Amino acid sequence: MNIVNPFSLEGKTIFVTGASSGIGRGVAVACSQMGAKVIITGRNEKRLSETMSMMNGDSHQQYICDINNAESVKDLVAKLPSLDGIVHCAGIDQRIPAKQLLEQDVDNLMNVNFKAPVLLQSCLLQQRKVAKGASIIFIASVASWSPSIGHSIYSASKGAVVSFSKCLALELAPRKIRVNSISPAMVWTDLIKESGVSAEQLKEDESKYPLKRYGTPVDIANLAVYMLSDASSWMTGSNVDITGGGN
Numbered sequence: 549m550n551i552v553n554p555f556s557l558e559g560k561t562i563f564v565t566g567a568s569s570g571i572g573r574g575v576a577v578a579c580s581q582m583g584a585k586v587i588i589t590g591r592n593e594k595r596l597s598e599t600m601s602m603m604n605g606d607s608h609q610q611y612i613c614d615i616n617n618a619e620s621v622k623d624l625v626a627k628l629p630s631l632d633g634i635v636h637c638a639g640i641d642q643r644i645p646a647k648q649l650l651e652q653d654v655d656n657l658m659n660v661n662f663k664a665p666v667l668l669q670s671c672l673l674q675q676r677k678v679a680k681g682a683s684i685i686f687i688a689s690v691a692s693w694s695p696s697i698g699h700s701i702y703s704a705s706k707g708a709v710v711s712f713s714k715c716l717a718l719e720l721a722p723r724k725i726r727v728n729s730i731s732p733a734m735v736w737t738d739l740i741k742e743s744g745v746s747a748e749q750l751k752e753d754e755s756k757y758p759l760k761r762y763g764t765p766v767d768i769a770n771l772a773v774y775m776l777s778d779a780s781s782w783m784t785g786s787n788v789d790i791t792g793g794g795n
Contacts, residue, residue, distance in 0.1 A: 554779035557584035562776060563631045564588050565615060565668070566638030568595035570737035571687055573602070574765025575635050575772045580604040582773055587628060589613045590638070615664040625671045630679045633776040634672065636665040636686045636709075641739045643698035654701055661705035666712055678725060683776045686713045686729040687768070690789055694733075706731070710787045717785035726784035728775050733791035735763040758793030 562579045566572035568590030576588045580603035587609045590596045596610050613624045615638055639661045644653050665686060672678055691699055692707035710729050717727035734740060740750065740762075754762050771790055774780055 555582065555773060555777045557582040557633070557773065557777060559583070560632035560776070561585045561587065561629055562633040562635065563628060563672075564635045564637060565665070566590060566636075566687075567599050567610075568592045569599075570637070570739060571732070571735060571765045571768045572635070572637030573599045574769035575637060577602050577604075578766065578769035578773050579633075579776065580608060582777070584633070584776075587611070587631075589615070589624065615668050616659055618667070621664075621668050621671055625668070625675050625677060628672075628675075628677050631672070631677050632679050632682050634669070634678065634682070634684045635772055635776070636669070636684075638664065639687065639739075641702055644701070645698050646700045649701065657701045657705050658708075661702070662708045662712070665709065669716070678720075681724045682726070683780070684713075684716070684720075684725065684727045685772055685775050686710075686727075688713075688729045688731045688787065690731045690733045690791055690794075692731060694795065713787070714785050721784060726775075726780070728780075728783060728785070729787045730768060730771055730775070731787055731789045732763055732768050733757075733789075733794045735765065735768060737765060756794070757791075761792060763790065763792055 557579055562584045564572055564576045564586060567576045567588035576586050576599055579586045585607045586603060588596060588599055589611045591614050593612050600608060600610050611624050613620050615621055642657055686709050688709045689706040691703040692710050695703060713727050713729040720727060
Protein backbone atom coordinates (compact mmCIF):
# COMPACT_ATOMS: atom_id res chain seq x y z
CA MET A 549 0.00 0.00 0.00
CA ASN A 550 1.39 3.36 -1.06
CA ILE A 551 1.11 6.07 1.59
CA VAL A 552 0.80 9.57 0.11
CA ASN A 553 1.80 12.54 2.23
CA PRO A 554 -0.07 15.58 0.87
CA PHE A 555 2.13 17.87 2.96
CA SER A 556 5.40 16.69 1.43
CA LEU A 557 7.58 19.26 -0.31
CA GLU A 558 9.73 16.65 -2.07
CA GLY A 559 10.83 17.87 -5.48
CA LYS A 560 9.91 21.49 -4.74
CA THR A 561 12.28 24.46 -4.68
CA ILE A 562 11.32 27.03 -2.04
CA PHE A 563 12.71 30.57 -1.71
CA VAL A 564 12.58 32.20 1.75
CA THR A 565 13.48 35.82 2.56
CA GLY A 566 14.40 37.06 6.02
CA ALA A 567 15.77 33.59 6.76
CA SER A 568 18.56 34.67 9.09
CA SER A 569 16.29 34.57 12.16
CA GLY A 570 12.77 34.29 13.52
CA ILE A 571 9.90 33.14 11.35
CA GLY A 572 12.03 33.10 8.21
CA ARG A 573 14.51 30.74 9.83
CA GLY A 574 11.70 28.55 11.11
CA VAL A 575 10.12 28.33 7.66
CA ALA A 576 13.41 27.48 5.97
CA VAL A 577 14.20 24.69 8.44
CA ALA A 578 10.66 23.25 8.28
CA CYS A 579 10.69 23.22 4.47
CA SER A 580 13.99 21.35 4.46
CA GLN A 581 12.56 18.80 6.88
CA MET A 582 9.68 18.22 4.46
CA GLY A 583 12.07 17.46 1.60
CA ALA A 584 12.28 20.76 -0.25
CA LYS A 585 15.36 22.31 -1.77
CA VAL A 586 15.49 25.65 0.02
CA ILE A 587 17.09 28.89 -1.12
CA ILE A 588 17.47 31.42 1.68
CA THR A 589 18.38 35.09 1.73
CA GLY A 590 19.03 37.73 4.35
CA ARG A 591 21.44 40.54 5.19
CA ASN A 592 23.48 38.90 7.96
CA GLU A 593 25.87 36.31 6.54
CA LYS A 594 26.78 34.75 9.90
CA ARG A 595 23.16 34.27 10.98
CA LEU A 596 22.15 33.06 7.53
CA SER A 597 24.88 30.42 7.72
CA GLU A 598 23.53 29.41 11.14
CA THR A 599 20.14 28.82 9.52
CA MET A 600 21.79 26.74 6.80
CA SER A 601 23.47 24.57 9.44
CA MET A 602 20.06 23.76 10.98
CA MET A 603 18.51 22.53 7.74
CA ASN A 604 18.10 18.92 6.62
CA GLY A 605 19.89 17.91 3.45
CA ASP A 606 22.75 19.47 1.53
CA SER A 607 21.19 20.82 -1.68
CA HIS A 608 20.26 24.21 -0.25
CA GLN A 609 21.66 27.61 -1.22
CA GLN A 610 22.09 30.94 0.54
CA TYR A 611 22.51 34.45 -0.83
CA ILE A 612 23.28 37.67 1.01
CA CYS A 613 20.94 40.38 -0.24
CA ASP A 614 19.41 43.64 0.95
CA ILE A 615 15.95 43.43 -0.56
CA ASN A 616 15.64 47.21 -0.23
CA ASN A 617 18.32 47.60 -2.88
CA ALA A 618 16.90 47.29 -6.39
CA GLU A 619 20.18 46.30 -8.04
CA SER A 620 20.91 43.66 -5.40
CA VAL A 621 17.44 42.22 -5.88
CA LYS A 622 17.81 42.12 -9.65
CA ASP A 623 21.16 40.34 -9.37
CA LEU A 624 19.78 37.84 -6.84
CA VAL A 625 16.71 36.99 -8.88
CA ALA A 626 18.87 36.39 -11.96
CA LYS A 627 20.69 33.62 -10.04
CA LEU A 628 17.54 31.81 -8.94
CA PRO A 629 16.09 28.71 -10.60
CA SER A 630 12.40 28.18 -11.25
CA LEU A 631 10.60 28.38 -7.89
CA ASP A 632 7.72 26.24 -6.65
CA GLY A 633 7.27 28.30 -3.49
CA ILE A 634 8.13 31.75 -2.18
CA VAL A 635 7.79 32.91 1.42
CA HIS A 636 8.25 36.63 2.07
CA CYS A 637 9.33 36.79 5.72
CA ALA A 638 11.66 39.80 5.84
CA GLY A 639 10.29 42.64 7.95
CA ILE A 640 10.89 45.06 10.82
CA ASP A 641 8.86 46.37 13.74
CA GLN A 642 8.96 49.78 15.36
CA ARG A 643 6.62 51.46 17.84
CA ILE A 644 6.28 55.22 17.40
CA PRO A 645 3.30 57.32 18.60
CA ALA A 646 1.52 58.86 15.61
CA LYS A 647 2.20 62.43 16.76
CA GLN A 648 5.95 61.73 16.79
CA LEU A 649 6.17 60.18 13.33
CA LEU A 650 8.67 61.60 10.89
CA GLU A 651 8.78 61.03 7.14
CA GLN A 652 11.82 58.79 7.53
CA ASP A 653 9.92 56.59 10.02
CA VAL A 654 7.08 56.08 7.57
CA ASP A 655 9.48 55.39 4.70
CA ASN A 656 11.56 52.97 6.77
CA LEU A 657 8.64 50.76 7.82
CA MET A 658 6.77 50.88 4.52
CA ASN A 659 9.91 50.28 2.45
CA VAL A 660 10.97 47.16 4.35
CA ASN A 661 7.57 45.65 5.16
CA PHE A 662 5.66 46.48 1.98
CA LYS A 663 7.62 48.05 -0.88
CA ALA A 664 10.55 45.60 -0.76
CA PRO A 665 8.55 42.33 -0.91
CA VAL A 666 6.20 43.78 -3.53
CA LEU A 667 9.04 44.82 -5.85
CA LEU A 668 10.93 41.57 -5.21
CA GLN A 669 7.84 39.59 -6.17
CA SER A 670 7.39 41.75 -9.26
CA CYS A 671 11.00 41.07 -10.26
CA LEU A 672 10.52 37.32 -9.77
CA LEU A 673 7.52 37.41 -12.10
CA GLN A 674 9.23 39.61 -14.68
CA GLN A 675 12.21 37.26 -14.84
CA ARG A 676 9.84 34.25 -15.04
CA LYS A 677 11.17 32.60 -11.92
CA VAL A 678 7.76 31.51 -10.59
CA ALA A 679 6.71 28.09 -11.82
CA LYS A 680 3.17 27.29 -12.91
CA GLY A 681 1.27 25.96 -9.92
CA ALA A 682 3.60 27.63 -7.41
CA SER A 683 2.57 28.93 -4.00
CA ILE A 684 3.44 32.43 -2.75
CA ILE A 685 3.11 33.40 0.91
CA PHE A 686 3.42 36.82 2.54
CA ILE A 687 3.96 37.02 6.30
CA ALA A 688 1.64 39.78 7.53
CA SER A 689 0.34 40.33 11.09
CA VAL A 690 -2.86 40.55 13.11
CA ALA A 691 -1.73 44.15 13.63
CA SER A 692 -3.43 44.84 10.29
CA TRP A 693 -6.81 44.57 12.05
CA SER A 694 -5.90 44.67 15.76
CA PRO A 695 -4.75 48.21 16.64
CA SER A 696 -2.27 49.04 19.37
CA ILE A 697 -0.63 52.24 20.55
CA GLY A 698 2.47 53.22 18.58
CA HIS A 699 1.84 50.66 15.86
CA SER A 700 0.05 52.83 13.30
CA ILE A 701 2.57 52.55 10.46
CA TYR A 702 3.56 48.96 11.21
CA SER A 703 -0.13 48.01 11.17
CA ALA A 704 -0.66 49.94 7.95
CA SER A 705 2.29 48.20 6.29
CA LYS A 706 0.93 44.77 7.15
CA GLY A 707 -2.57 45.71 6.03
CA ALA A 708 -1.08 46.76 2.71
CA VAL A 709 0.63 43.36 2.41
CA VAL A 710 -2.66 41.53 2.94
CA SER A 711 -4.44 43.66 0.34
CA PHE A 712 -1.65 43.25 -2.18
CA SER A 713 -1.58 39.46 -1.78
CA LYS A 714 -5.32 39.20 -2.42
CA CYS A 715 -5.04 41.21 -5.64
CA LEU A 716 -1.98 39.25 -6.77
CA ALA A 717 -3.91 36.01 -6.20
CA LEU A 718 -6.47 37.09 -8.80
CA GLU A 719 -3.82 38.11 -11.30
CA LEU A 720 -1.91 34.84 -11.04
CA ALA A 721 -4.86 32.44 -10.79
CA PRO A 722 -4.88 31.74 -14.57
CA ARG A 723 -1.41 30.18 -14.15
CA LYS A 724 -2.60 28.16 -11.12
CA ILE A 725 -0.19 30.15 -8.94
CA ARG A 726 -1.64 30.54 -5.46
CA VAL A 727 -1.07 33.58 -3.24
CA ASN A 728 -1.94 33.72 0.45
CA SER A 729 -0.83 35.54 3.57
CA ILE A 730 -0.33 34.54 7.18
CA SER A 731 -1.14 36.93 10.03
CA PRO A 732 0.43 35.82 13.31
CA ALA A 733 -0.26 37.35 16.68
CA MET A 734 2.73 37.62 19.05
CA VAL A 735 5.52 35.19 18.20
CA TRP A 736 8.73 34.74 20.18
CA THR A 737 11.32 36.20 17.81
CA ASP A 738 14.22 38.65 18.09
CA LEU A 739 11.83 41.42 16.99
CA ILE A 740 9.83 40.97 20.19
CA LYS A 741 12.85 40.49 22.42
CA GLU A 742 14.41 43.69 21.05
CA SER A 743 11.19 45.72 21.10
CA GLY A 744 12.01 47.54 24.32
CA VAL A 745 9.12 45.92 26.20
CA SER A 746 10.27 44.30 29.44
CA ALA A 747 10.28 40.53 29.86
CA GLU A 748 7.82 40.90 32.73
CA GLN A 749 5.35 42.82 30.56
CA LEU A 750 5.65 40.25 27.77
CA LYS A 751 5.04 37.37 30.16
CA GLU A 752 1.99 39.13 31.61
CA ASP A 753 0.58 39.70 28.13
CA GLU A 754 1.36 36.12 27.12
CA SER A 755 -0.68 34.79 30.05
CA LYS A 756 -3.79 36.50 28.63
CA TYR A 757 -3.80 34.30 25.52
CA PRO A 758 -6.37 31.48 25.71
CA LEU A 759 -3.60 28.94 25.02
CA LYS A 760 -1.41 30.71 27.62
CA ARG A 761 1.55 31.27 25.34
CA TYR A 762 2.84 33.29 22.43
CA GLY A 763 3.53 31.50 19.18
CA THR A 764 6.90 30.15 18.07
CA PRO A 765 8.49 30.29 14.63
CA VAL A 766 7.73 26.57 14.31
CA ASP A 767 3.99 27.25 14.74
CA ILE A 768 4.04 29.65 11.82
CA ALA A 769 6.37 27.46 9.76
CA ASN A 770 4.01 24.48 10.00
CA LEU A 771 1.19 26.59 8.58
CA ALA A 772 3.49 27.81 5.82
CA VAL A 773 4.37 24.19 4.93
CA TYR A 774 0.67 23.46 4.49
CA MET A 775 0.25 26.48 2.22
CA LEU A 776 3.30 25.51 0.17
CA SER A 777 2.22 21.90 -0.22
CA ASP A 778 -0.27 20.33 -2.60
CA ALA A 779 -2.59 19.85 0.39
CA SER A 780 -3.66 23.49 -0.04
CA SER A 781 -4.13 23.34 -3.81
CA TRP A 782 -7.62 24.91 -3.60
CA MET A 783 -6.52 27.78 -1.38
CA THR A 784 -5.70 31.20 -2.75
CA GLY A 785 -6.49 34.82 -1.90
CA SER A 786 -6.75 33.94 1.79
CA ASN A 787 -5.29 35.62 4.85
CA VAL A 788 -5.01 33.18 7.77
CA ASP A 789 -4.87 34.47 11.34
CA ILE A 790 -2.85 32.31 13.73
CA THR A 791 -3.26 33.70 17.21
CA GLY A 792 -3.36 31.12 19.97
CA GLY A 793 -6.96 32.18 20.45
CA GLY A 794 -6.07 35.83 21.09
CA ASN A 795 -7.72 38.78 19.41
